Amino acid sequence: MDGEQAARWVAAQEGVPVGADLVAAARRQLEFLAAVDRRRWLYEGPLLHRAIRRYKACWLPLLAKHTQAPVVDGPLVVPLDCQWIWHCHRLNPVQYIRDCKKVYGRILNNDNVESSIGTKSKIQSEKVWKELYPEEPFELEYTSSETTMDVNPGATEAISYDLISAVKRQSSFYYQVGTPTMHDQRFLAEALARYKGFLYLIKMNQDKGVQRFRVPTYDVDLMWHTHQLHPVTYCKDMLKLLGKVLEHDDTDADRSEGKKLDVGFTETTEQFESIFGARYWKAGCMYRGNMPSPVTSTPQIFSTEVGNGSDICKAQKDLNVLDITFVELYLQIVDIKNLPSAVPKENVYVWFTKNQSDMFISDGGRLDISTVTGKTGASLQCEPTGELILTVMVDQASKKPEPIGKVSIPLQHLTGPDSKLSFERWFELKAHGGHATSPPVSLRVAASATVPCSGQKVFSMVRTEPFSLKSCLLPHSIKNQKMGSWTRFLYDCGTELIRLQIREHKVKNAMAFKRELVGVLKSRKQQLQLAEFRENKWTLKNSNLSISGSPDGSMLNLKCDNQLIKLYQGRKLEYERKCCKCHSEDASAVTAVRFCSEHPYGKAVALLDTESQLIMVNEDEFLLPWITISFLFMDADGQDGVELISSAVVQKAVVSGSDPAIVSETHTLGDRSAAVAPVQCGTCSTALGGEKVMAGCKTDHASSGACPAAVASGEDGHAESAGCGSGCGGGNCGPMVVEDSKANNAKSGGCGSGCGGGGGCGTLLKASTMTGEGQAKSKSGGCGSGCGSGGSCGTLLKSKAADRDSMVIEGSKASHIKSGGCGSGCGGCGTLINSSATAGQGLAKSAGCGSGCWPAVAAAVAGCPVAGDGGFGSSSVSSLQEE
Template identity: 95%
Template sequence: MDGEQAARWAAAQEGVPVGADLVAAALRQLEFLAAVDRRRWLYEGPLLDRAIRRYKACWLPLLAKHTQAPIVDGPLVVPLDCEWIWHCHRLNPVQYIRDCKKVYGRILNNDNVESSIGIKSKIQSEKVWKALYPEEPFELGYTSSSETTMDVHPGATEGISYDLISAVKRQSSFYYQVGTPTMHDQRFLVEALARYKGFLYLIKMNQDKGVQRFRVPTYDVDLMWHTHQLHPVTYCKDMLKLLGKVLEHDDTDADRSEGKKLDVGFTETTEQFESIFGARYWKAGCMYRGNMPSPVTSTPQIFNTEDGNGSDICKAHNDLNVLDITFVELYLQIVDIKNLPSSAVPKENVYVWFTKNQSDMFISDGGRLDISTVTGKTGASLQCEPTGELILTVMVDQASKKPEPIGKVSIPLQHLTGPDSKLSFEWWFELKAHGGHATSPPVSLRVAASATVPSSAQKVFSMVRAEPFSLKSCLLPYSIKDQKMGSSTRFLYDCGTELIRLQIRKHKVKNAMACKRELVGVLKSRKQHLQLAEFRENKWMLKNSNLSISGSTDGSMLDLKGDNQLIKLYQGRKLEYERKCCKCHSEDASAVTAVRFCAEHPYGKAVALLDTKSRLIMVNEDEFLLPWITISFLFMYADCQEGVELISSAVVQKAVVSGSDTAIISEIHTLEARSAAVAPVLCGTCSTALGGEKVTAGCKTDHASSGACPAAVASGEDGHAESAGCGSGCGGGNCGPMVVEDSKADNAKTGGCGSGCGGGCGGGGGCGTLLKASTMTGECQAMSKSGGCGSGCGSGGGCGTVLNSKATVRDSMIIEGSKAWPRQLAVVPVAVAVAAPWSLKAPRPAMPSLVDVVLAAVAAAAP
């Protein structure tokens, strides 16, 4: 901010009246909205109709009596269903004031009223309610009748003219946008209040100039605006003092398309806010998150108590050496640059390259940022670990030479995410000169950055099948018997670290014809074995977990039942794992989602995903990690030669051996693969949905909690295409994971999304999930080139197959997918093997002939 801008900001903070403690009230509102979201029967349907009738006929008359003379000792408690309707009614303050005055002659305020979720005792309020409405229950539950038993004030009911059903529909998605850990952070809310005052200051300025403009808040500002309106008398007084009228809250516009009212309004609000105050309007954690995920059910699972929300479902969880990785969403913008040697360095040729000074699970090589004052582009949204330093290097494009650095600056991320930070800053930084570009005064960058609070990243593992090696397997045709000899599946982090390996073992049982089969987990770090599952009564049963497997009759694949909770398995990507870019990805037959139901999440929360094509698993909750590893293994690799089912009518696999005994074809009836891609990717249309120029950044595996773009998404000149509305902005894009090949390998090359993915994805804007190849050495490097999406994607549906797969050199053997050959014999055949990971669906590639093996051995031994 310059002096004039700082003066305006101070005037907004001191001169905009807010007569309520909005920070504390916002936290209470978030708690209330979460409680309503657990009762979604209040969003639509017959129980919503009954709640509206109860609100009009019972609650408002009771509130009118209480505001005239208290009818209970202490605060009056409002039933939750009535409070929800009251909440939505107050969010149109002009209409609420009009209705109250029409029926009761005054505004019915919220003084001395408490929510049913924030009060220890509501006995007195229940007694008063029962005395007035003996046939009407105080609380409306899911099992309640849709019929109101009495209507004691028909006049009051008819006097409320506001369309409350439509109001509820518009507000039912608000909690999804604001119910994040960052929105619950005290520091974030304090800054949100300051930004809300700045928002009102803009409206006041425009009114004083006689200009009528549609101002659109970001979601942090909108949360404060809602909270202010929930105090109707206070809001009315504050607005009359500031504007001379009650400010309307228009939430009827929902079209975020480019050029529409919301889009244009948000763009103009952004420009005016940044011009008037010299501060960024875009901010991490408060931008539009996309549409709500599609529900898996409309019927809630009802539990008796609040216990059993996911803890202690795995007895052996503490035995795992789990990496605890945290991440933040970061918004980064290079606002301006000064003191360039103008004669030698044209400002329009200057840009900034960002990276980090230490290894990061989300950023590998960094990305490009343009100078906003030169290009008009805003900045980049990305994810990173909240450790180390950001390195910003100023680069100069040269016509016939490589870009040349002229200086850099290091910014500790603690400035953003530390306990004493405000989660944002905008400062000038002096650059440390590079080479002969030292100037006096030194070149300086104005950097604006904001971050969400650090959160635990989801765990992502690849499943690598390791077969035992024998010379026989190289020289003779492949057989089923060889495939069963001690094969194991390794679960690897993106960095290559092994968490656990699983193996099915058979034991002969005395006095029994059949063998006992069990699934064992081997912890390499501790050299111990865990019994994870046992095959009994023609099905697999989990051990070391209080979950039991059972069939399902409601459209899901399996049920895992535990203490006061239920985990259901659904085919496809559901809820938090749902791809939001377009309908192309709505049904992904290669994925299985685990959805947990409990008292806190009666409509389900996605906690884990299995991608059967890429052999990746993702887990959001540590307690479910080992059970999900077990289930994923059984889905993929359980031996079903004898016609055994994982669970009745769920997953059936049949091994069919070809006549030559050289191929295996496995049929997974409910998990049939329909795509050749390693994982679902964004189509060309989706890759440009965010608008603007994408930042080219090296991205790593999707460790984010909800599938947002893990690398960098730059919002360019039209970057506001998805960033308008009542609490707008794209803020992350929900583009899905982008996993690229390790660029640190000398010869590892990948086309990424190339130029044909519909606008280019760069390192994070675009094409969804790519499988990252492990770093390879020796002969493997020469064959580790992946075309990625290449230039052949076009803008159509999907990017096709990423042929690069996990391949590592280990114990003098090349282990790739489910194949293992001696390193010295792999020079020739591995070029074929690396092309695509062997899957249970496709025949195993033919083994090299004896002649090929001998020639390869001779070539390897040659000096």
């Protein structure tokens, strides 16, 4: 902020009247919305209609009596269903004021009224309710039977506002704001300040006689909603500020580019940043995409609150699980000053990276410097540790880019407990080489972050089978060899959590064989008994989960105390692909959905991708059972009669894997992001309310989702891309396997440059059978440079088989691999594993992604936006109404 902008900000904070404690009230509103979301029968259907009748005929008359003369000692408690309808009614403040004055002659306020959520006692309120409405229960539950209410028809007909439509519009709001960041006290305090700035803009426009459509971000919208829930206070504050009651228009939901909502958000962003010199975009308050499709419309009702998952597995404490946390980070380079006179400003950009290894950032990415208001920066995810390194680079015509200087910013300053989760200020650079200037070159950086959250655990399943000459000569011995194989579960960093093996031995004093699944913890050399095969099905050991059939369309049921875990085929809920409808149902995926009192409609807690052989788990308590179940799914063989339950047969043919007769150790990597959701296609992830910017691409390229291709070539061969030619727009690009001892040419095997809508870009497998002779240089195995944030980019597997019967992933002397998975700017990348048999000869510049890859791993947590998936609140200002 310059001096004038800072003065306007102070004027907004001091001059905009807010007569209620919105921060505390916002937290109460979030708790209330969570309770309603657990009762989605109030979103639609017969119980919604009944709730509306109860609100009009019962609650409003009771509230009118209470506001004239208290009917109870202390606050009056409102039934939850009535509070929900009241909530939606008040979010159209002009209509609510009009209806109240029409029926009751005054505004019915929320003074001395308390929610049934969190109240200490509602005995008095229930007593008064039963005296007035003896045939109507105080709380409306899902099991409540329909009754005909004997009410005065005038009490309901006098209120003409379409409450059913209002409820429908508000039913998705909690999905946008029900995040840990929105509950943070620091974040809410900043949200209140930004809300006052938002109202200040409206006041400025009104004073100039300009009527503009202003659109809030979701943190601002939360505060705006909270303000309106105090109808008398809101009316007084708006009359004082504007002379009129500010309308809250939530009827426009079309976020398409160029439409009213999109244009309004862009103009609001530009005006906010121009007036205050502060960024309007902010991590944690942008649009998260549509609500995931529900797996059921019927809630699971549990008798008690017990069953949060903590007691699912008895052996869980023995696992040495890595604690992975992440933050969503918004980063923008706003300006630069004191550049050397010989350096053109238009040739300067910033390269960001971390000073230590990060599960989400590999090589970092490029950020352009933009002094234009309304432009957006990079939206990414990273671990909240270490330092962010910003290096100022200069593009040179005939030389590689040269660094001018750099600055290190500890992420603790942004995400620590004493931080405000955002900053915008100047940083002096530490000069590089001969670029020292006086005063020093300085960079203005704007950054914001969400609160640190626990990241989901992602593991690859790697089968290690003992090599046996007998298995090559006698194919029928493969089954016996398989029995002695190990399956290792590895983190991305290569750390092993556990390895599993099926063992078979004779039972004492019997001819029968006993088959069991055991796990060995590498860290402690401890053995766990995980499952046992009895009566033609598997049963879990060391777990309170029992397996049973499912009559409702799901694959399996896992029961434990007061909770239920159902297994569904395909990606469900948080794992659902959100970008577009071009992705068909993913038959290779299995989603575990937990139902309990906290999540009666289900919460996705784990996913297995049988094609890539990756598993993900959102809740640590379910980790070991899911590893066990995933292994059994991958290992099941219908021909042998091996089933999890008698009615659920998982055919081995479903799983695409290597022939164990010829593979000694197979790293089944597949595409790294194939099992990760949500991700965005290049053709359909255009940012709403701003440009989509990817860390690996220049801003002007990123908006189209297709960057120019980088083509790598070598003396003996080249790989331009892996799967499709330039501009591929298809849903799935196939794998390409190149087996050539000398030519080693692979023009496509995943996606070419600017792959625009791939649901899954293929895998480039480079196999060389010549020792030391085959050379392969590939810049991309899966997608070309600038893959447009595709659904899933492939994995580059550089393999060489020589002198042995086993195939391993290796690097030879001539093998140079710059990127495994994607080129720069990709939206969801594969994994590069480069295992060299000759130390120091295998080179790998990037593990998983090229420069600036958007990590899709943590995006699967709470469905966070990827690659700057822009967003804004569901409400907007259309007009000022005078009352």
